[in-house]
Amino acid sequence: MTGALDVLRDEHRRILEVFDRFEQRSAASEVLPPEYLDELLAFVHIFIDANHHGKEERALFRATEAHPWLNGFALLLNEQHEEGRGLVRAVVCARERGQSGLAELRTFVAYLREHIARENEAVFVSIEQALDDLSGSDLAARFAEIEREVIERWKIAEPDEEHRSIADLRRWDALLVRV
Ligand SMILES: [Fe+2]
Ligand SMILES: [Fe+2]
Secondary structure (H helix, E strand, O other): OOOHHHHHHHHHHHHHHHHHHHHHHHHHOOOOOHHHHHHHHHHHHHHHHHHHHHHHHHHHHHHOOOOHHHHHHHHHHHHHHHHHHHHHHHHHHHHHOOOOOHHHHHHHHHHHHHHHHHHHHHHHHHHHHHOOHHHHHHHHHHHHHHHHHHHHHHOOOOHHHOOOOHHHOHHHHHHOOOO
């Protein structure tokens, strides 16, 4: 099975790129523009949680159900997604209290970096070895469906971006600017 998981690896690269920019910006200044933080949180909710974790939870992890030891990994990763959601809620709560939420964001970013490393370096390789080509092609189709659903639900694509992947939408441009 090759290919299907590359979609998720590419998304990891996009997530890490956005995190790198965030860390550079927050190292340079303790005060970040609220519009930038709003966009970053939109990226976390839409791109990371609904889209990327949606593909993992609703398609990839389900595909491991017939492989008990792989499914054990999937359950662990799923729990980490839940823990990550708790860390994001802490960012939102801090901002609602009138605080910057930067410390909470840094905690979430560090947590998700580790999670992504675990997926890239260990779990995805094992899953690729265990799943056959047939389930690989099913996965690719399911990933595409989930991605369409997310793009339509949040209306994040411009009319001329119909054929772009969610990672390449202009919506995220402001998060990738080098400072
Ligand atoms: Fe994950
Ligand atoms: Fe992931």
